[in-house]
Amino acid sequence: MITHVPIFAHPNPKKVLVIGGGDGGVLREVLKHPDVSKITLVEIDDLVIQLSKKYLPKMAVALDNERVEVKLMDGFKYLADLKDSADEEKYDVIITDSSDPDGPAEAFFEQNYFELLNNALNKTGIVISMASENMWLTIENLQKLRRICAKVFPVVKTCYVTIPTYTSGQISLMCCSKNPDLKLNEPVRKLTKEEELKNFKYYNSEIHKASFVLPTWANEIIYKD
Amino acid sequence: MITHVPIFAHPNPKKVLVIGGGDGGVLREVLKHPDVSKITLVEIDDLVIQLSKKYLPKMAVALDNERVEVKLMDGFKYLADLKDSADEEKYDVIITDSSDPDGPAEAFFEQNYFELLNNALNKTGIVISMASENMWLTIENLQKLRRICAKVFPVVKTCYVTIPTYTSGQISLMCCSKNPDLKLNEPVRKLTKEEELKNFKYYNSEIHKASFVLPTWANEIIYKD
Numbered sequence: 468m469i470t471h472v473p474i475f476a477h478p479n480p481k482k483v484l485v486i487g488g489g490d491g492g493v494l495r496e497v498l499k500h501p502d503v504s505k506i507t508l509v510e511i512d513d514l515v516i517q518l519s520k521k522y523l524p525k526m527a528v529a530l531d532n533e534r535v536e537v538k539l540m541d542g543f544k545y546l547a548d549l550k551d552s553a554d555e556e557k558y559d560v561i562i563t564d565s566s567d568p569d570g571p572a573e574a575f576f577e578q579n580y581f582e583l584l585n586n587a588l589n590k591t592g593i594v595i596s597m598a599s600e601n602m603w604l605t606i607e608n609l610q611k612l613r614r615i616c617a618k619v620f621p622v623v624k625t626c627y628v629t630i631p632t633y634t635s636g637q638i639s640l641m642c643c644s645k646n647p648d649l650k651l652n653e654p655v656r657k658l659t660k661e662e663e664l665k666n667f668k669y670y671n672s673e674i675h676k677a678s679f680v681l682p683t684w685a686n687e688i689i690y691k692d
Numbered sequence: 693m694i695t696h697v698p699i700f701a702h703p704n705p706k707k708v709l710v711i712g713g714g715d716g717g718v719l720r721e722v723l724k725h726p727d728v729s730k731i732t733l734v735e736i737d738d739l740v741i742q743l744s745k746k747y748l749p750k751m752a753v754a755l756d757n758e759r760v761e762v763k764l765m766d767g768f769k770y771l772a773d774l775k776d777s778a779d780e781e782k783y784d785v786i787i788t789d790s791s792d793p794d795g796p797a798e799a800f801f802e803q804n805y806f807e808l809l810n811n812a813l814n815k816t817g818i819v820i821s822m823a824s825e826n827m828w829l830t831i832e833n834l835q836k837l838r839r840i841c842a843k844v845f846p847v848v849k850t851c852y853v854t855i856p857t858y859t860s861g862q863i864s865l866m867c868c869s870k871n872p873d874l875k876l877n878e879p880v881r882k883l884t885k886e887e888e889l890k891n892f893k894y895y896n897s898e899i900h901k902a903s904f905v906l907p908t909w910a911n912e913i914i915y916k917d
Contacts, residue, residue: 667908674908
């Protein structure tokens with residue numbers, strides 16, 4: 468469901484970049500969108516890919532799709548190399564599928580990383596960071612991340628998704644748009660009911676909007692300047 | 693938050709009945725609504741009240757409010773006695789705050805109970821059952837309860853609320869309306885932003901609507917005829 472939010476919030480997503488996500492789960496979902504013609508996955512650790520192919524074949528199958536290009540390298544370096552590229556070389560959507568902010572993945576939650584993302588997006592691009600945060604447990608981290616993103620992007624919004632296997636049953640995401648007029652909480656492209664039922668078990672247009680609606684106390688903290 | 697849904701979905705809630713809820717927590721929330729002039733709490737177990745007064749004084753204080761009438765008796769008997777009362781003796785909103793459906797509270801999830809609720813409501817009344825169910829873990833129970841309620845009420849909708857202390861971080865509720873034209877997912881009465889911030893930590897008009905939006909797979913199961 469998380470994966471679909473930035474894609475349905477974008478009017479015309481052609482090129483998608485996934486940083487991390489070597490298990491193939493995010494790829495599998497992005498591939499459900501026929502409008503997306505190319506997906507680049509940048510994974511630093513080949514072992515993640517190999518283990519997913521061995522133990523999670525239904526996810527890993529996406530890694531071999533013809534629309535997918537896998538690059539085994541550091542996401543930071545990949546983004547930095549894109550900095551001086553032409554706008555058409557850059558991405559419509561970038562999804563960060565990293566580990567939690569405490570530990571080795573800490574750098575994915577700092578301003579420098581969001582500046583690199585900004586440079587790797589084309590003029591109307593969107594990023595989504597799987598923040599691995601839960602508003603009930605670690606709201607301060609979401610506040611901090613929202614403030615960092617707001618220094619780089621004109622539109623920054625938090626959404627959440629309920630997942631029973633995550634601690635306390637939910638995870639929050641940070642979504643940013645380079646286009647100041649884009650409402651990330653609106654699904655710009657809508658599917659027919661039939662298409663929705665066929666392809667998506669969780670996502671629908673209504674839940675897209677609802678996932679950005681937070682309890683009053685969480686709004687007050689996350690969006691506090 | 694749960695408590696506020698049926699009250700804001702009702703155009704003019706004057707009389708509220710709470711079945712169970714001897715700790716006073718639901719009462720405390722209902723008392724935040726100045727339109728509600730009388731709240732009856734029917735609790736079978738006085739020990740719940742006494743222990744709440746001793747250990748949860750911030751909840752229990754509501755039990756002594758002048759708008760509250762506490763009746764120590766079986767909720768089933770109280771509802772049955774109301775059956776032949778005049779419409780003005782009946783309730784605008786009835787909230788069931790019982791234990792889980794597996795065990796002693798099982799009877800609160802059967803058709804007979806919802807028929808008693810229906811008889812105790814006035815012509816435009818609403819009920820909400822704190823179903824103690826989680827759509828991720830016990831979706832079949834929600835489907836069963838929705839089907840039972842639909843035999844009694846013309847409008848039946850499920851909503852959920854995220855609470856970190858519940859298993860898997862959320863709880864689903866069943867809401868029913870005797871008035872066929874009432875949209876339970878619409879907050880009929882809206883507060884100003886200032887009033888919302890002053891009185892409610894979780895509830896706001898947007899989250900009222902969002903709480904009725906379920907993942908596609910859950911909609912398919914719960915609302916399946």
